[in-house]
Amino acid sequence: MRIDGFSGEMRTMMLEASNTATAPSGAKVGADFNDMLTQALNNVNGLQKTSGDLQTRFDRGDADVSLSDVMIARNKSSVAFEATVQIRNKLVDAYKELMNMPV
Template identity: 35%
Template sequence: MVDSIKGILSGQQGAAAPRAADGGREAESFSKLLKESINKVNELQNEAGKAMEKLAKGEDQSIHATMIAAEKANVSFNMMVQVRNKILKAYEEIMRMQV
């Protein structure tokens, strides 16, 4: 669970470094970071779903591994929602600024 969060955060640390002259490349890397993070959350959700299916069918799947996969997916999804909320709050704050 912590490894998946570290993987997402390690990508964010590299993208947060400012680039002096080229704002387009910075925006592109932020966009790429968001897409990669969403894809990672989607992968974890799919893995959890497959693990639950295997458990329900009675295939060789332990309940322990299934619950770990489900919790990883849950934590990563909740983190994604919180990041989304922070981005929306920042956007709303920018929109409230007076020029």
């Protein structure tokens, strides 16, 4: 497993978002953002499931799983989750700022 995989995927998604052509309507942009957000959340979920599976296998005494594998997977899922929480916080702040704008 690559440690920098999540940050690489985030950079790739950022480049894809900045390189997309301007859509005549907001439907394409909204759908792409929704797809990207769903994909990112599924990736975080997958990292957490993998981490849990490795920990369970290690606890059961599986000789193919080392403690370092478990710790690396746990840290990857922790970093991915923290990044997701920070993104959520930024989105909530942006929403609050938009709602407080005078019309």
